[in-house]
Amino acid sequence: MLLSLACNGATLYEGARLITGDGSAPIEDAAFIVSDGKFTQVGNRGALSLPADIQRVNLAGKTVIPGLIDTHTHIGYDRYSYIDSDWTRNDPTGRGFFNFGAHNFTRDNILDHLSRLAYAGIVATWSAGYEFGEVPHQIRDEVLAGQHPNAARYYSAGPGITTKQAIVPYLARQSAFGVSSEAEARAAVQRLASWNVKQIKMWPHYNPTMPMNVSLALIDEAKKYDLRVGFHPVNQSDSEAYIRAGADIYLHPIYPIDSDLVKERRPFSALTSSGYRMAFFAPYLHSPDPLLADMISPFHLKKLQGKFPSTNSEERIQSKAQWDAQVSTIRDLRANGVRFALGSDAGGAGRDKPVGWSAHVDMENMVAAGFTPNEVITAATQTSAQSLRLDDLGGIAPGKEAAFVVLDANPLDDITNTRKISQVFIRGKAIDRDGLKANWRKSWGSE
């Protein structure tokens, strides 16, 4: 039996296969010690020096991986207690559930999403824009202070920065700062810095694209505050100009990038493929994966089953062609040194990419794009932590936070085994997965 221990004494976890997140071979029959919410020793069973009165937890037969980090989500909009009548409430100018209006971005929703991430083994996320006001930053600080023990850490880009024309009330970027001059771009960055945002989001966007001098002023201002800049690419040459100016994170790997520039700057990226690959590949919907079935209502699941894979063969063929093109771009970007992290683009207002679950889909897609399972786990832990500059997460090593996932099966055999979650630990304590699941079932009337 697994125990979660409330006391501050040291605990020895022994017997598991341990994947540390740094790409090395797994440690079979491993042992690690957790004390005061941190890893203090990690190694082979029998090789650690044990403090007196240590508590022991036997993890024989399990595999332990570091807590996962989803570097690209859109938290706070989707509701997972959907009922039939909600589904038709999609008035783009009104109070519908499926739009980016402020009425959908609530504290309760944000906290629910953070607990969904944690349930799925994700211990931190960066939400890439769409946030309203100061609530997200308050919740970020509350989670860091330990006030929400079942929640993943929540970092966000705040509202994001885009052009005035790219703000479409209720539908897109409603909360964003719309800028058309260098002064406005700098002022928006300063506002974000005042909220202690560490990484910002730039949507240069289409028709018209943000003037290059405005984009470059934005990046320049961000660098003054030591903020990382994630940008939505709109074409190759502009993307290259942003990276040359110091932008750090290439949010969707759509375009090839000059290989010398990539080799020099080594930007981060993520696949964010969990949504569109579903149009032709979604076996987990039709023999529902147990983790997914835990997290969305039977009604919601039925809606997704009806939609994916697309019944429109044209759309399926197109999606497959887009995916294949993307895979070849990803291979080139990787070969040149782009640092791929885990990013699902989950959430938003579309209900197709459930928060928490979608990260596991992206990990499966990474294998389909040529990563080995161990490379995927490194991307989803060590590289993702580096991308968000979270030095105390992203691995199982002395000094790091004891944020880890206990799996019932080995993800090196099959990456979809990351879904077979036995327990999730944050700060050395098991989160209450049974309680979360029971509440969700109640919310959709299953119990």
Ligand SMILES: [Zn+2]
């Ligand atoms: Zn996104």
